[in-house]
Every structure is written in structure tokens, then in C-alpha cells.
Amino acid sequence: MNKLSKVKNIIVNGPQKLDCGKEISNFPIAYETYGNLNDQKDNAILIFHALTGDQFAAGKNPITNKDGWWSYALGPGKAIDTDKFFVICANVIGGCMGSYGPSTIDKNTNAQISTNFPVITINDMVNAQFNLLEHFKIEKLFAVIGGSMGGMQVLQFVSNFPDKAQIAVPIACTSSHSAQNIAFNELGRQAIMADANWKAGKYNEDKTNPDKGLSVARMAAHITYLSKKGLQEKFGRKLQESDDLKFSFDADFQIESYLRYQGSVFVDRFDANSYLYITRAMDYFDLSKQFDGNLSKAFENTKTKFFVISFTSDWLYPTSENREIVIALNAIGADVGFVEIESDKGHDSFLLDVPDFLETLGSYLKTNYINLNEKRI
Amino acid sequence: MNKLSKVKNIIVNGPQKLDCGKEISNFPIAYETYGNLNDQKDNAILIFHALTGDQFAAGKNPITNKDGWWSYALGPGKAIDTDKFFVICANVIGGCMGSYGPSTIDKNTNAQISTNFPVITINDMVNAQFNLLEHFKIEKLFAVIGGSMGGMQVLQFVSNFPDKAQIAVPIACTSSHSAQNIAFNELGRQAIMADANWKAGKYNEDKTNPDKGLSVARMAAHITYLSKKGLQEKFGRKLQESDDLKFSFDADFQIESYLRYQGSVFVDRFDANSYLYITRAMDYFDLSKQFDGNLSKAFENTKTKFFVISFTSDWLYPTSENREIVIALNAIGADVGFVEIESDKGHDSFLLDVPDFLETLGSYLKTNYINLNEKRI
Numbered sequence: 001m002n003k004l005s006k007v008k009n010i011i012v013n014g015p016q017k018l019d020c021g022k023e024i025s026n027f028p029i030a031y032e033t034y035g036n037l038n039d040q041k042d043n044a045i046l047i048f049h050a051l052t053g054d055q056f057a058a059g060k061n062p063i064t065n066k067d068g069w070w071s072y073a074l075g076p077g078k079a080i081d082t083d084k085f086f087v088i089c090a091n092v093i094g095g096c097m098g099s100y101g102p103s104t105i106d107k108n109t110n111a112q113i114s115t116n117f118p119v120i121t122i123n124d125m126v127n128a129q130f131n132l133l134e135h136f137k138i139e140k141l142f143a144v145i146g147g148s149m150g151g152m153q154v155l156q157f158v159s160n161f162p163d164k165a166q167i168a169v170p171i172a173c174t175s176s177h178s179a180q181n182i183a184f185n186e187l188g189r190q191a192i193m194a195d196a197n198w199k200a201g202k203y204n205e206d207k208t209n210p211d212k213g214l215s216v217a218r219m220a221a222h223i224t225y226l227s228k229k230g231l232q233e234k235f236g237r238k239l240q241e242s243d244d245l246k247f248s249f250d251a252d253f254q255i256e257s258y259l260r261y262q263g264s265v266f267v268d269r270f271d272a273n274s275y276l277y278i279t280r281a282m283d284y285f286d287l288s289k290q291f292d293g294n295l296s297k298a299f300e301n302t303k304t305k306f307f308v309i310s311f312t313s314d315w316l317y318p319t320s321e322n323r324e325i326v327i328a329l330n331a332i333g334a335d336v337g338f339v340e341i342e343s344d345k346g347h348d349s350f351l352l353d354v355p356d357f358l359e360t361l362g363s364y365l366k367t368n369y370i371n372l373n374e375k376r377i
Numbered sequence: 378m379n380k381l382s383k384v385k386n387i388i389v390n391g392p393q394k395l396d397c398g399k400e401i402s403n404f405p406i407a408y409e410t411y412g413n414l415n416d417q418k419d420n421a422i423l424i425f426h427a428l429t430g431d432q433f434a435a436g437k438n439p440i441t442n443k444d445g446w447w448s449y450a451l452g453p454g455k456a457i458d459t460d461k462f463f464v465i466c467a468n469v470i471g472g473c474m475g476s477y478g479p480s481t482i483d484k485n486t487n488a489q490i491s492t493n494f495p496v497i498t499i500n501d502m503v504n505a506q507f508n509l510l511e512h513f514k515i516e517k518l519f520a521v522i523g524g525s526m527g528g529m530q531v532l533q534f535v536s537n538f539p540d541k542a543q544i545a546v547p548i549a550c551t552s553s554h555s556a557q558n559i560a561f562n563e564l565g566r567q568a569i570m571a572d573a574n575w576k577a578g579k580y581n582e583d584k585t586n587p588d589k590g591l592s593v594a595r596m597a598a599h600i601t602y603l604s605k606k607g608l609q610e611k612f613g614r615k616l617q618e619s620d621d622l623k624f625s626f627d628a629d630f631q632i633e634s635y636l637r638y639q640g641s642v643f644v645d646r647f648d649a650n651s652y653l654y655i656t657r658a659m660d661y662f663d664l665s666k667q668f669d670g671n672l673s674k675a676f677e678n679t680k681t682k683f684f685v686i687s688f689t690s691d692w693l694y695p696t697s698e699n700r701e702i703v704i705a706l707n708a709i710g711a712d713v714g715f716v717e718i719e720s721d722k723g724h725d726s727f728l729l730d731v732p733d734f735l736e737t738l739g740s741y742l743k744t745n746y747i748n749l750n751e752k753r754i
């Protein structure tokens with residue numbers, strides 16, 4: 001984790017009051033930027049990452065040496081065009097890529113904070129990242145964009161800061177985590193906490209990580225990111241090696257090898273305690289509850305223009321849940337567009353090469369930037 | 378497990394050749410019966426249990442002291458009416474309720490067979506249970522019935538023994554385990570094998586069971602048994618105790634407590650190695666592959682009358698997969714009925730109090746018994 005000492009960050013003096021009641025001060029927000037901020041400072045986009053994402057949305061992630069998580073959507077000439085826009089992406093608090101989280105070293109004890117880290121919320125994440133606007137002296141963002149948990153942050157951001165973004169694009173998300181969403185996250189948490197190496201979160205003291213539990217958690221999540229149809233078309237019952245079943249508990253089927261692989265590579269880049277904290281924040285997310293059960297009220301003070309995007313085969317945050325956001329916005333006469341993109345790639349569609357999605361997003365951003373700012377780009 | 382010495386069983390002399398190539402001999406099949414076999418011996422029904430079921434389908438399970446798994450459907454005056462029918466239910470081989478399985482004690486070593494137990498298939502299970510017909514001197518069953526993995530056994534039974542059942546009722550099942558089905562089972566297996574107490578299956582030697590891993594496996598499976606809508610209506614975001622979030626990793630939401638409870642009670646009644654073996658058998662199930670990819674051929678020699686039942690909200694074995702069985706039967710002009718029952722209880726509908734289902738099943742059995750045997754009951 002020494003590599004993390006090189007990631008860019010700001011130190012937030014605070015104090016920031018968290019939803020749990022505690023205050024945090026002098027904590028780091030790790031971030032990355034793409035493209036250039038123009039003189040008018042009207043071309044800035046803040047993008048929010050999903051559960052296991054980080055600030056390295058495009059280019060090569062210097063920690064993992066893999067492509068950034070949104071390489072399909074973000075870059076020169078792409079949907080979120082870094083030739084035109086200045087894009088900021090921060091690691092959420094609770095994360096493990098340099099922002100304040102359970103793997104941050106407590107200077108007093110020289111050990112990881114681990115489960116002494118406070119339980120945080122999507123609201124806390126968004127409030128922490130807001131400090132980046134001051135850092136870059138940006139009065140108003142052109143856009144806030146994010147998929148999955150990133151979309152939840154988009155919704156929370158506009159609710160908290162109604163005059164700080166011209167447009168908001170929540171993608172494949174929900175305004176309130178459903179029972180099934182909570183169930184899958186709880187499954188992941190129980191898998192981690194069942195690992196004898198988890199040691200009530202203090203695993204770093206012995207340098208023994210709960211890799212097996214975290215791997216199982218990732219496998220469970222991964223199943224929810226793909227559609228049943230997509231899995232069937234990609235893997236079906238194809239065997240991994242031989243023509244015949246092996247009559248053992250080795251990976252006979254390709255889908256088994258795939259899941260095991262997804263689990264094994266994940267533990268190299270992600271911290272188990274961060275997984276606990278971030279899934280908890282997602283489960284706690286219920287924007288309408290913040291407004292006495294009336295989701296429309298979350299947005300009644302904003303002039304921000306919304307564009308909600310869902311995917312046909314997303315069963316984690318299905319179109320019906322995205323549509324609830326649209327309905328709440330329409331109920332107060334907000335400026336809102338909505339599109340359901342045809343895709344068999346499931347929830348992961350927003351991360352993948354889905355041309356209809358990428359073209360739709362790109363056109364929307366480009367057209368609105370021209371129209372809203374009365375300029376050519 | 379000493380209680381198991383009291384369960385009824387037959388000893389199959391064999392040898393029975395398994396799909397893996399090995400042979401098994403002198404092994405027990407534990408069974409239970411309900412109702413009375415009539416003099417004509419034409420009123421016998423063989424029901425097959427699902428993944429975690431056993432022979433105690435109705436009444437009080439003497440091992441767990443809980444109601445049998447099919448108490449809603451089976452009993453005097455119920456859909457499978459034990460005032461009229463003689464019902465046999467056996468524990469599958471690979472199971473842990475007295476039939477030959479990984480927890481059977483090897484008399485040579487005085488230890489559990491554990492992972493020396495051969496990897497078995499649905500075909501092996503059905504062939505083993507066929508011995509019960511000889512035991513009861515039943516020439517032809519009135520019906521074979523089962524839901525989920527029980528439905529797979531129904532399909533395999535008719536394919537193997539085309540003249541041994543008048544009617545066959547596969548419920549909420551599939552003729553071939555999908556990639557998503559395999560994925561969820563693999564997740565459960567990995568959770569068990571990730572438990573440090575699993576010890577490559579030899580946990581019984583130290584009397585330390587992989588309860589945490591088995592519990593996580595059960596939680597994962599349980600999510601797939603319920604529908605998203607059903608979960609939302611039953612639990613939604615209801616909190617377990619207090620009015621407010623606890624900002625901890627305790628069970629805040631009722632759905633979390635529910636899943637933890639399901640996991641914890643499961644480990645008291647089920648063996649982790651059995652879970653591995655039986656899920657493996659389900660994943661290996663592909664009836665059409667046994668017939669060169671032509672599912673119709675599986676049934677071309679039978680006069681058995683089929684009645685296929687699916688449930689609207691079952692996303693584990695959705696109606697589309699049940700319908701494939703109907704299509705294959707129709708393609709060879711078989712006598713087949715099909716009904717999709719409206720229910721928001723998900724895959725578990727076949728186990729629960731779903732009146733439309735129970736009435737449909739009951740009427741079908743009663744009417745067909747009268748018609749096929751030209752009698753009044």
C-alpha cells in the first residue's frame with residue numbers, strides 16, 4: 001500500500017459532521033483529474049464511482065496496472081470527452097485507494113483504523129467530495145455523473161447542493177436500496193466476517209487478510225452484475241477444459257472458473273473492511289426517507305437538469321427503480337429526461353462497451369453543454 | 378447423528394454403477410411413507426425432495442422436530458391426499474438424513490466417508506430410489522412428483538423408467554441447470570470450502586463443522602428462493618429493533634436478521650459435505666445432453682402423462698425453463714398439461730401455502746386417479 005503515498009489528494013480540514021453523529025477532521029480525499037479546466041471554469045464534471053471503483057476512471061490505474069474502470073466512457077473523443085471537459089473523480093471516504101477509510105493508518109497507534117472507522121453514508125461521501133469544488137475554485141459544475149453507487153451519489157449531491165451542477169446523470173441506480181439489494185450486500189459482509197482471518201477487522205496487524213471471504217463476497221456481487229441471459233449466452237454449460245465432466249469439485253464449468261478468477265483478482269486490489277463500510281453506506285441509502293418519504297422534496301430546490309439512464313437487463317437496479325426517480329422529478333416539474341438502453345449485459349452495462357449507451361450519454365453531454373452555455377465546442 | 382439410527386431404510390445390495398464410473402453396494406436408502414398402499418397397489422406416489430429436503434415431507438420431522446418440508450401439500454385431505462394415496466419419500470443419496478452420503482460412517486475407518494464419497498448425479502439418485510418400488514412390490518406408481526431438484530428427479534425418473542409411473546408432475550424445475558444456477562451453487566460451495574473448519578471435508582474428525590461457510594451458502598441460496606417483489610413486500614427497509622439506524626455492522630434491517638437466522642438454523646440440520654455433493658449433482662443435470670441435445674428423446678418411449686407447474690415470480694427456475702420441458706414433450710405428442718401459477722413468493726412457492734397451486738395439484742391428482750384407474754375415490 002506504499003504506492004498509495006503517491007496518489008493525489010487534498011486534506012479536508014473539516015470538521016465534517018457525519019450522519020452517525022461523529023466528526024472527522026484533517027482527512028485525505030484522493031482524486032484524479034482528466035482533461036483541462038477552461039478559463040470560464042464551466043466545463044467541469046464530477047464523476048462518482050461505484051462500490052469497488054476508485055479515482056482512476058480512465059487511463060492506466062497506477063496501483064493495479066489495469067485500465068481505469070470507465071475507460072469505455074471517459075477519455076479523448078469518448079462520451080465523457082476529456083478533450084472538452086475537465087473531469088474530477090475522487091475515491092469515496094471509506095474506500096481504500098487513498099481517501100480516508102478503514103485502511104488509513106492511525107498516526108497515534110501506527111495501525112490501520114479498521115473497524116474504528118465510523119460507519120458512513122452516501123451523504124457523508126458526497127459532502128466530503130464537495131471540498132474538491134473549493135479546491136479547484138469551481139463555482140458550478142457542468143455535470144455530476146455516476147452509475148450504480150455513483151448514481152446514488154449524483155442524487156444525493158443535487159439534493160445537498162441544488163445550485164452546484166447544471167446537469168445530473170444518475171445511471172443504473174436507485175433512490176433507496178431494496179430488500180434484495182441489502183440481502184446481497186449482507187451476504188457479502190457475512191462471507192467476509194465468516195473468514196477466520198478477518199479477526200474482527202484487525203487483520204492488518206497480523207498481515208493476514210480475509211481473502212477467501214472477500215473473494216466469496218465478490219463472487220456473489222458479480223452474479224448480480226450480470227444478467228441471467230447474458231450469463232447463459234456467454235457461459236451456458238460450457239466446460240472449462242475437457243469434453244467430459246470431471247466428477248470432482250474442481251471448476252468443471254467456465255462460469256465457475258470465471259467467478260473464482262473474479263474473486264481472486266479482486267482481493268489483490270480491494271480492502272475487506274472497505275467492502276464492509278461501502279456496502280453498509282449503500283444499504284443505508286434511502287433518499288426519500290431523508291425527506292419524510294417524499295422523494296420529490298429531495299429535488300424541489302434545484303434547477304439542475306436530470307437525465308436518468310437504465311438498462312433493460314439490469315436486475316440489481318432495474319428500470320422500475322430508475323423510473324421512480326423520474327416520476328419523483330416529474331412530480332415537481334423538474335427538467336428530466338429518461339432512457340432505458342437495450343442491453344443483455346445486466347447491471348454492468350454502464351461499465352462496458354454498450355454503444356447505444358455511450359452514444360446517448362455523449363450526445364446528451366455535448367448538446368447540453370452547447371445549449372446551456374450558448375457556445376460551440 | 379445417533380438419532381439417524383432410528384430412521385427407516387432399505388439396504389440396496391447393488392452393485393449400482395454410478396455416472397462417474399464407480400460402483401456402490403450395500404448402501405442405505407432412508408425413506409418415509411404416508412398413507413396406505415391399497416390392495417391393487419395402484420395408489421402409490423413417489424415424491425422427490427429438493428436440495429435441502431429429506432424423507433420427512435409431512436408430519437413432524439423426528440430429527441429436527443420441525444414440520445415436514447411439504448406439510449402444506451401432503452397429508453390427509455391435502456393436495457397429495459394421504460387418505461387416498463400411499464406416498465413414499467426417500468432421502469437422496471448424497472444426503473445427510475440416513476441415506477448413503479458423505480456423512481455415512483465408513484466401517485473400515487470408523488470415520489465419515491466425507492470427500493471419499495463419489496460425485497453423484499440426479500440420475501444416480503433416481504436409480505438408487507428405484508429400489509423402493511421393488512421393496513414395496515409396486516409394479517407401477519400412480520405418480521412421481523417433485524419441485525426444484527425434486528422436479529429434475531421426476532424428469533430423470535420417467536426417462537429412465539418410462540413405464541413405471543402413470544403421471545409425472547415436475548414443479549418449478551428445469552431440464553438443464555443454467556449458468557446462473559451453477560453460479561449460485563458454486564458461490565455456496567466456495568463459501569463452505571473457504572471456511573477454515575471445512576478442512577478439505579474432514580471436519581468431522583475434529584468435531585469442528587464449517588458452520589459459518591455453510592451458513593453463508595444457505596443465505597445465498599435463500600435469496601434466490603424468494604422474489605425481489607416478495608422480499609420488498611415482506612421486509613422492504615424495515616428495521617429490526619429501533620426506529621433509527623445503529624451505524625454498526627449488527628443486523629439493522631429485518632432482512633439481515635432473517636437471513637442470518639436462516640443460515641444459523643440450517644447448520645443444525647444439514648451437513649456441509651452433503652451440500653457440496655447435492656449442489657454438484659444439480660449443476661451436472663442436463664437431461665437433453667444425455668440425449669444428444671434433444672430433450673424430446675428423453676421421453677419418447679413413455680406413455681406417462683405430464684403436468685408441468687411453474688410460478689410467475691420464480692427467477693431461479695423461471696417459467697421459460699419449465700416451458701422448455703412442455704415444448705419438448707409436445708414435440709413428440711406426449712400427453713402434457715402446463716400451468717403457470719400466479720405467486721409473488723418466488724421459487725419457494727411450491728413449498729408454501731399458495732392456494733392456487735395446492736388446489737390445482739390436488740384436483741389434477743384426484744381427477745387423474747379416477748380417470749386413469751376408472752374408479753371412484
